[in-house]
Amino acid sequence: MSTPPDQQRREESAGLMEYSTESLVPFGPIHPALKEPEYFKLVLEGERIVNVIPRIGYVHRGLEKAAESRPWVQNMYMFERTCGICSFVHSLCYGQAVEELTLYQVPRRAKYIRTIIAEMERIHSHLLWVGLMGHWAGFDTLFMWVWNDREVVLDLVEAISGNRVHKSMNAFCGVRRDMPENMADRIVERMKFLTDRARYYRDIIDSEETMLERTENIGRVSAETVEKLCAVGPMARYVGIKRDVRLNDPYAAYDEVPLDVITTTEGDVHALLRLRLDELVASANMVAYAVKNLPDGPIRVKVPPIIPAGEHSSHCEAPRGEIFYYVKSSGGRTPDRVKSRQPTMANLPTALEMLKGQTLADIPIVLTAIDPCFGCMDRMSFYDTETNRSWTWSGEQLRQYGINYYFPERSKKQRGLTRAADSLTNQCVREGL
Amino acid sequence: MSETLAQLGKYAEEAGTKVTSLRKNESSVEVSQDHLKAFLARLVNDLHVRHLMTITGLDLGQSLGIVYNFSKERDTIHVRTSVPKTKPETLSITDIVPGAILYEMELHDMFGIEFAGNPWKDQKLLLPEEWPADLPPPLLKTTKPDQIRRRLGLEAAKP
DSSP states (O other): OOSOHHHHHHHHHHHHHTTOSOEEEEEEOSOTTSSSOOEEEEEEETTEEEEEEEEOOTTOOOHHHHHTTSOHHHHHHHHHTTOSSSOHHHHHHHHHHHHHHSSOOOOHHHHHHHHHHHHHHHHHHHHHHHHHHHHHHTOHHHHHHHHHHHHHHHHHHHHHHSOSSOOOOEETTEESSOOOTTOHHHHHHHHHHHHHHHHHHHHHHHHOHHHHHHHTTOSOOOHHHHHHTTOOTHHHHTTTOOOOHHHHSOOTTTTTSOOOOOOOSOOSHHHHHHHHHHHHHHHHHHHHHHHHTOOOSOSBOOOOSSOOSEEEEEEEEETTEEEEEEEEEOSSSSOSEEEEEOHHHHHHHHHHHHHTTOBGGGHHHHHHHTOOSOOOOOEEEEEETTTTEEEEEEHHHHHHHHHHHHOGGGHHHHHHHHHHHHHHHHHHHHTTO | OOHHHHHHHHHHHHTTOOEEEEETTEEEEEOOHHHHHHHHHHHHHTSOOOEEEEEEEEEOSSEEEEEEEEEETTEEEEEEEEEETTSOEEEOOTTTOGGGHHHHHHHHHHHOOEEETOTTTTSOSSSOTTOOTTSOOTTSTTOOHHHHHHHTTOGGGOO
């Protein structure tokens, strides 16, 4: 890099100082090895955010380029590794685009198994998100309870596929593993348990002061803006837009399994919490239905390694929203071009819009609210153009700032914990990790 | 055929092109650069096909393909256009679809296509700030991973 970051930051801020009292806050990663690095330049006026400019790509691995030199089948498992939370749906979406190019049909039993795994993935992803929201709002008890319940669904996924995260269940025109025998009752019973838990958490977020204070009336955007910015998934549904690929363009067995698409119209972070918990209940019901009505038959059709020339696209509803794959074949052993678009990319413009007008203390909540594959605010640098003072906060300090801002009397108890976390962060920075 | 697709066929005819069906519910229409903005404006404002899923870039040898992937309910509509590799420039559609802003930045990074009118067109989104100016855009077929690795000095890291 030609300019040292500090100098660059000073130059950027100096440009702003000439005509305004705004401060520029670079907000972002210290190392790509940390979870979910993204970088935002935040322009502040006092406490309020007036503009946000994103910079992503710190963990861009060039999968689209890599796909062009790998066989069709290998790509399916490579694209599954795009994400460590919604992994199955990526291989499903890529697989569907390729299946369109072949003349083979997916067996009905395989479609049902795909639906079961995809919905279990949604349950686990939504539970993970609710826990993270609790954590960033300063309600760690919720975080621990929810993540404990998440183990229930992960255990089921493991029993079916052999893996907790990267299931590697998909194959072209089918699935690789059949459902284990005599599991239906256990799955139905566990889904009932998760439904009860989700209803309980809904009561908590509606009555617990911590959650209400931090989430109500935060991150409001109008339905018109969301529509214009092409947001997907829960980010579109929380302002009342009924956009769900499972409903609009059913794939797998979604045309046979009763589907309940949840929308709300409140349009704040609290509505997002309720929406995701309601979706979790809907998903649990779908899993229970699919398991009870699982058809008999083969689970897979063998597809030759050379895919005929042509081009197709496919979209699926991942837990975070619509994912999109575009596949072009020239009739060879490797694809000519694969394009993949993840929901966070589509939701980022809306997230920037949500941040505008919020205070510094709301950043963790709003950014976590879009479920951005981004739990990490590891380090923030602040630069105040009026006093020429700059300082740096770790993500934990930012979280604490948010909690102190809303609940000043509670903060004393937690200081000991924060200090321990800070010294750990500082140690990591010192050692250049 | 849905009403949207029937109407789309009429618009395509007026722009001097036609709609090809890729499968049930998935159609593709090739529009020249001159007609692109007007065609997209009619698609979005009159037909209310407002959800832009993404913009896909393609390396077609002599030219670069740009595919605007729209969806409305059951229908997926690909609007394709192409620009010559020697002059990869087109107009930004952020005034019609504001959500296109990041996709255009991505194409600028990966294919070197200039989108005139995109408010953030001079910034990088995915590539590093220090990406050398003499390296060709990474997703072109002529750009080899080895070439990038060598230029960035990463070759030594390989065993």
